[in-house]
Each structure stands twice: as structure tokens, then as C-alpha cells.
């Protein structure tokens with residue numbers, strides 16, 4: 633089975649919730665937009681490579697505006713690498 637539950641390892645880069653590797657990669661089922669969500673606080677980074685984030689309340693996909701975050705699914709490792717992250721940066 634292919635693992636699809638990837639988290640960003642170096643949390644210091646973005647999130648201050650103090651939980652280890654809290655940021656999970658999620659993908660929109662319609663448009664394929666990949667975002668990061670904190671497991672603890674729920675905040676969402678629309679661009680995994682950017683430090684700005686939004687609150688999860690009333691969130692819909694920033695690209696297609698069709699899906700709330702709980703419709704988002706797992707991401708393949710090659711898709712994460714395509715965003716510029718290495719295997720060492722995720723777990």
C-alpha cells in the first residue's frame with residue numbers, strides 16, 4: 633500500500649503550535665491543489681512553499697473554490713517532490 637499521509641518534517645519553517653511535524657499535505661479532489669494543514673490548530677497554508685496561512689473556518693479550495701478542507705485527500709510522494717521538497721523534509 634502506498635503511504636499518502638505525509639507530513640512536513642521541519643515544522644519550524646512555518647508553524648508555531650509546538651507539535652512535531654504537524655503540517656500534513658492534502659490535495660483537492662477536483663483541481664489537485666496541494667495545501668498544508670496543521671493537525672493541531674487546523675490552519676491551512678494554501679501554498680506549501682509560503683509562510684502565509686488562513687483559518688479553516690468556512691475554508692474552500694483556494695484554486696477551484698469547490699471543496700472544503702475535509703474533502704481533501706492524501707498526496708503521493710512524487711507530487712510533494714514536484715513542489716520542491718525532498719524525501720528528507722517529509723515523514
Ligand SMILES: [Zn+2]
Nearest residue numbers: 647649654670
Ligand atoms: Zn502546527
Ligand SMILES: [Zn+2]
Nearest residue numbers: 660663693696
Ligand atoms: Zn480545488
